[in-house]
Amino acid sequence: MVEINGSCHKKFLPVKDAFAENFASGDEIGAAVSIFHKGVKVVDLWAGYKNVLAKEVWDSDTSVPFFSVTKGITSLCFLMLAERKKIKYDNPVSTYWPEFGKNGKESITVKQLLEHTAGLHALKKSLSINDFWNNPTKVYGALIDQKPAWAPGTKQAYGAQIWGAYAAELFKQIAGESAGKFFQREVAKKLKLNLFLGLPNGLESKVATIYPVSNIRRIMLLLPQILRGEGSEGRAGRAVLFGLGNSEVNKAYLNPSMGTRGLNAFNDPLLHKQELLWANGIGDARSLATLFNVLAHGGKKGKLKLVGNSMLKIVTAKRDLLYDEVIHKRMAWSLGFLKEEDGLFSPNFETFGHPGMGGCLAFADTRAKISFGYVCNKMDYRVRPPKTLRLAHSVYKCL
16 A cells, blocks of 8 residues: 655545545555645645655645646746736737747737647647757747638647647747746746756756656557547547547657657656646646646735736636537646636636646646646546546535
8 A cells, every 4th residue: 555645635525535545545656745725735645655666755845747737827827927018918919929930820819829729739840849049049949930720810729739839939039038037037936946948067966767658558448439430539649549630639749750759758857858838847736736726816825926916816717618629628728727617626617727638737726726736657548537536526526
């Protein structure tokens, strides 16, 4: 039986039970979960191994790549620029990045780009992940040359990877620095967070090894759903198998290519140092919960102001869910933050944040005054895995 370390308020013991159940069921190798309620840290748990082969245990300060949870942090950086009057979401992207407006992209707004309705969920030009640090000129050219897949604003399609490339360049054009440097100076250091968009030197030993599911095994595990066309995973898997490489799912997820290593590329220390704003944020659950706790309480902590009520009012508002051409379910984004269907992670529509491939999740619920951070290194094959839902649902049973 795995030893569960850390602390848990007696009112929130069901969360500890759910966390232990995830290990008992074999769904975890190493993981951590942290929760704040009404500004107080009520759950801070960790367990398992950061590296199975080396028998290295998961410690209180173990970090791990948390994939698309990174998009939530990136979206916060843009929100802070808007708070400081550096951008207006309804302005065309080309207002801040003139060259972006080529090839039919001149009318695309910042809002459309960040909310996955710009028709830029994929690139026609093939890239490898290594191009982002070995050949950035090639990447930039691909971004500029790309034409929208359809009229901007008419459809929603999740830019699983390339969203981060567009977001990174746009942020740099506006702020004159990278989002990673901005976040570290303006947020992480001030809140004393163990969160990074680009891992600094000297911290690699704290990073857990991730254990992804291969694409072939993912398809095999999802095969019953795929054959029946059930659920978002089944519909997306059917599009992959029967789209003959031309489905929107393939386009969004497979370019840039990870090469022969697949998602194991995210165990590469060189990759950890890069700022890939769609996927390689690195940190711990406690820091994610601490960050989103500030957002759950008006965007301020003491003298530090990240965002104000007017910005938070936008991202907490109820949104109409649109059918997503990549995820194959109804969902929405608000200025880059995910707005899921009510009851999936939280019963409250005010909730905003972002999940990551394999199970990681961070969100703020301004109605319940909850912030949630969860990271893991055993990646599940589902988009919204039961182990993550079990943890999120257990929180609300305690209120």
